[in-house]
Amino acid sequence: xxxxxxxxxxxxxxxxxxxxxxxxxxxxxxxxxxxxxxxxxxxxxxxxxxxxxxxxxxxxxxxxxxxxxxxxxxxxxxxxxxxxxxxxxxxxxxxxxxxxxxxxxxxxxxxxxxxxxxxxxxxxxxxxxxxxxxxxxxxxxxxxxxxxxxxxxxxxxxxxxxxxxxxxxxxxxxxxxxxxxxxxxxxxxxxxxxxxxxxxxxxxxxxxxxxxxxxxxxxxxxxxxxxxxxxxxxxxxxxxxxxxxxxxxxxxxxxxxxxxxxxxxxxxxxxxxxxxxxxxxxxxxxxxxxxxxxxxxxxxxxxxxxxxxxxxxxxxxxxxxxxxxxxxxxxxxxxxxxxxxxxxxxxxxxxxxxxxxxxxxxxxxxxxxxxxxxxxxxxxxx
Amino acid sequence: xxxxxxxxxxxxxxxxxxxxxxxxxxxxxxxxxxxxxxxxxxxxxxxxxxxxxxxxxxxxxxxxxxxxxxxxxxxxxxxxxxxxxxxxxxxxxxxxxxxxxxxxxxxxxxxxxxxxxxxxxxxxxxxxxxxxxxxxxxxxxxxxxxxxxxxxxxxxxxxxxxxxxxxxxxxxxxxxxxxxxxxxxxxxxxxxxxxxxxxxxxxxxxxxxxxxxxxxxxxxxxxxxxxxxxxxxxxxxxxxxxxxxxxxxxxxxxxxxxxxxxxxxxxxxxxxxxxxxxxxxxxxxxxxxxxxxxxxxxxxxxxxxxxxxxxxxxxxxxxxxxxxxxxxxxxxxxxxxxxxxxxxxxxxxxxxxxxxxxxxxxxx
Numbered sequence: 001x002x003x004x005x006x007x008x009x010x011x012x013x014x015x016x017x018x019x020x021x022x023x024x025x026x027x028x029x030x031x032x033x034x035x036x037x038x039x040x041x042x043x044x045x046x047x048x049x050x051x052x053x054x055x056x057x058x059x060x061x062x063x064x065x066x067x068x069x070x071x072x073x074x075x076x077x078x079x080x081x082x083x084x085x086x087x088x089x090x091x092x093x094x095x096x097x098x099x100x101x102x103x104x105x106x107x108x109x110x111x112x113x114x115x116x117x118x119x120x121x122x123x124x125x126x127x128x129x130x131x132x133x134x135x136x137x138x139x140x141x142x143x144x145x146x147x148x149x150x151x152x153x154x155x156x157x158x159x160x161x162x163x164x165x166x167x168x169x170x171x172x173x174x175x176x177x178x179x180x181x182x183x184x185x186x187x188x189x190x191x192x193x194x195x196x197x198x199x200x201x202x203x204x205x206x207x208x209x210x211x212x213x214x215x216x217x218x219x220x221x222x223x224x225x226x227x228x229x230x231x232x233x234x235x236x237x238x239x240x241x242x243x244x245x246x247x248x249x250x251x252x253x254x255x256x257x258x259x260x261x262x263x264x265x266x267x268x269x270x271x272x273x274x275x276x277x278x279x280x281x282x283x284x285x286x287x288x289x290x291x292x293x294x295x296x297x298x299x300x301x302x303x304x305x306x307x308x309x310x311x312x313x314x315x316x317x318x319x320x321x322x323x324x325x326x327x328x329x330x331x332x333x334x335x336x337x338x339x340x341x342x343x344x345x346x347x348x349x350x351x352x353x354x355x356x357x358x359x360x361x362x363x364x365x366x367x368x369x370x371x372x373x374x375x376x377x378x379x380x381x382x
Numbered sequence: 383x384x385x386x387x388x389x390x391x392x393x394x395x396x397x398x399x400x401x402x403x404x405x406x407x408x409x410x411x412x413x414x415x416x417x418x419x420x421x422x423x424x425x426x427x428x429x430x431x432x433x434x435x436x437x438x439x440x441x442x443x444x445x446x447x448x449x450x451x452x453x454x455x456x457x458x459x460x461x462x463x464x465x466x467x468x469x470x471x472x473x474x475x476x477x478x479x480x481x482x483x484x485x486x487x488x489x490x491x492x493x494x495x496x497x498x499x500x501x502x503x504x505x506x507x508x509x510x511x512x513x514x515x516x517x518x519x520x521x522x523x524x525x526x527x528x529x530x531x532x533x534x535x536x537x538x539x540x541x542x543x544x545x546x547x548x549x550x551x552x553x554x555x556x557x558x559x560x561x562x563x564x565x566x567x568x569x570x571x572x573x574x575x576x577x578x579x580x581x582x583x584x585x586x587x588x589x590x591x592x593x594x595x596x597x598x599x600x601x602x603x604x605x606x607x608x609x610x611x612x613x614x615x616x617x618x619x620x621x622x623x624x625x626x627x628x629x630x631x632x633x634x635x636x637x638x639x640x641x642x643x644x645x646x647x648x649x650x651x652x653x654x655x656x657x658x659x660x661x662x663x664x665x666x667x668x669x670x671x672x673x674x675x676x677x678x679x680x681x682x683x684x685x686x687x688x689x690x691x692x693x694x695x696x697x698x699x700x701x702x703x704x705x706x707x708x709x710x711x712x713x714x715x716x717x718x719x720x721x722x723x724x725x726x727x728x729x730x731x732x733x734x735x736x737x738x739x740x741x742x743x744x745x746x
Contacts, residue, residue: 035656074454268655269673276653283641284415284671285657286634291666293659300672303634
């Protein structure tokens with residue numbers, strides 16, 4: 001095995017419990033997004049497009065779909081003979097073994113994977129974020145600063161700042177202060193949870209953290225503050241552009257809608273840095289004689305006979321005659337039968353809205369309606 | 383269960399090539415926006431569990447090899463078996479219309495000899511259909527026939543399709559071209575591997591012939607039987623048949639039959655984005671492939687991948703292939719627009735339903 005300059009550890013074990021029924025049976029990184037993708041496509045595509053060819057994917061919660069979806073990694077050109085994708089679930093050892101108990105703990109338990117690849121740098125990624133980033137640029141930044149750790153950051157609205165790890169830096173982008181989810185943020189520069197560590201320092205720090213009974217074994221809460229306190233060289237890499245962590249149903253819905261319009265914030269059509277996916281071969285989308293589509297993304301295999309406005313119609317989704325769909329997200333295989341009316345709703349994979357059912361509300365003060373995967377909504381059940 | 387391998391022949395041309403098939407082999411003519419004709423032969427084999435397939439190449443193989451690659455998209459990239467790219471004879475494309483040219487098969491005897499399979503399914507890449515080959519092989523093995531050919535009842539005259547003279551299910555001869563009601567050959571047959579090798583030895587001196595021509599004097603002693611396929615199956619040898627078959631894909635009942643979930647038609651994977659139907663677009667009775675961006679009007683048409691229809695442009699009763707741009711105010715009607723064309727603003731590409739306009743592909 002040749003030596004790798006930089007490998008990625010992709011944290012994909014989270015449940016994403018605030019996504020409710022969408023993550024009842026599948027991990028958040030496996031949730032469908034943008035008509036033909038799953039959320040993890042974005043991080044895997046970024047790795048492939050950045051030339052990071054060795055990716056450990058740390059899985060834990062409901063992993064079957066995620067595992068089969070990633071497969072050999074070929075869909076992202078990550079089926080490398082030397083490197084490629086390795087799926088890293090929790091495992092047993094002679095002394096027992098344990099579940100991943102925090103972001104840092106998950107990586108600690110896979111120090112063996114890092115040592116096996118013997119990289120100079122380790123890129124820590126989250127499998128549930130939507131963005132396009134060239135990690136090589138971040139790595140160049142890291143090397144230019146002769147940094148021990150580089151944290152990708154972006155400015156966030158002040159009112160959201162207390163949801164993030166907040167950073168204060170000096171004029172040279174060196175981190176002076178890092179506070180995880182502060183009540184009273186003194187900066188709006190937020191950590192994106194994307195880190196580049198010098199590999200040796202990461203391994204040493206994780207080993208030390210593992211013995212600390214008081215630690216929650218979390219990068220934001222424990223590892224970064226410790227390195228800062230130790231006087232290590234921590235720098236930022238400022239990212240500009242579209243970046244979303246869809247934590248809730250509302251933000252999932254909003255972020256989906258962000259893909260629509262004439263000039264959406266995120267360009268799905270960048271052929272140089274495509275978002276790749278493991279999509280099966282389906283025929284092109286079909287629009288029936290009475291179909292009417294306005295401002296929609298439509299995946300292959302979808303069939304639309306009714307009216308759909310400002311919505312995402314994913315792979316093999318179906319909209320029947322006289323049905324109306326507005327401001328909604330139809331996940332793969334979702335079916336809206338004849339005459340049904342769906343507004344501001346998320347329909348789970350292979351869910352069914354029966355004939356003439358009315359679902360959801362235009363009233364913005366009401367929550368987005370969500371139907372779980374495989375659920376059938378009949379008349380009187382809406 | 384008997385072991386099966388496949389052999390797909392792609393080294394032939396058509397009697398009446400159009401601009402679509404002049405620049406590429408028939409096997410790699412685009413179909414229904416995102417497919418190529420060879421996908422049907424390869425997928426039918428893959429769906430029958432066949433994991434060893436030879437593909438006999440035409441001399442102009444660039445587009446075909448680009449499409450099939452390692453065969454991975456048909457589960458044919460394998461340590462054992464997999465996709466074998468086989469050389470076609472120089473004679474192939476000049477011997478118009480022969481889909482099972484003996485010289486091509488003789489050239490590639492080694493592919494058959496090295497196999498230990500019991501049966502070989504041979505297919506050209508010229509028909510659009512989705513068939514369960516396991517039923518074919520079961521019937522073949524039960525009947526004791528030497529060769530079982532897949533046929534359908536011809537629905538119209540087609541000079542490019544091979545017909546069989548059949549009596550009581552047994553083939554007595556062939557005809558070049560079929561008329562309504564004739565037994566039309568779907569260019570697919572199954573034969574025992576050892577028997578095929580024997581045939582190739584017998585006909586070694588006549589290798590300029592098509593296998594089924596060579597058999598003409600021998601239908602008495604070689605037991606060739608038909609297997610009727612009742613599903614959707616259409617040849618695409620000429621532009622009118624090609625256009626009509628594509629347009630039949632605008633009927634969801636037909637696509638449901640041709641693209642069932644349990645036997646998917648597989649094709650080269652691309653990283654296309656979803657299609658985007660912008661505000662103000664009007665699309666009806668049309669098939670729209672990935673990465674298309676539609677601002678204008680599209681009716682009764684099929685769009686390949688990454689086609690842009692600008693605002694004020696109209697596409698009606700047409701096939702527009704990959705990466706074309708229909709500029710603002712342009713009009714495309716009763717036309718087949720091959721890939722990479724930019725139809726300038728305000729211009730028209732118009733044929734009539736009886737005389738389609740064909741725009742050959744433009745340079746990359």
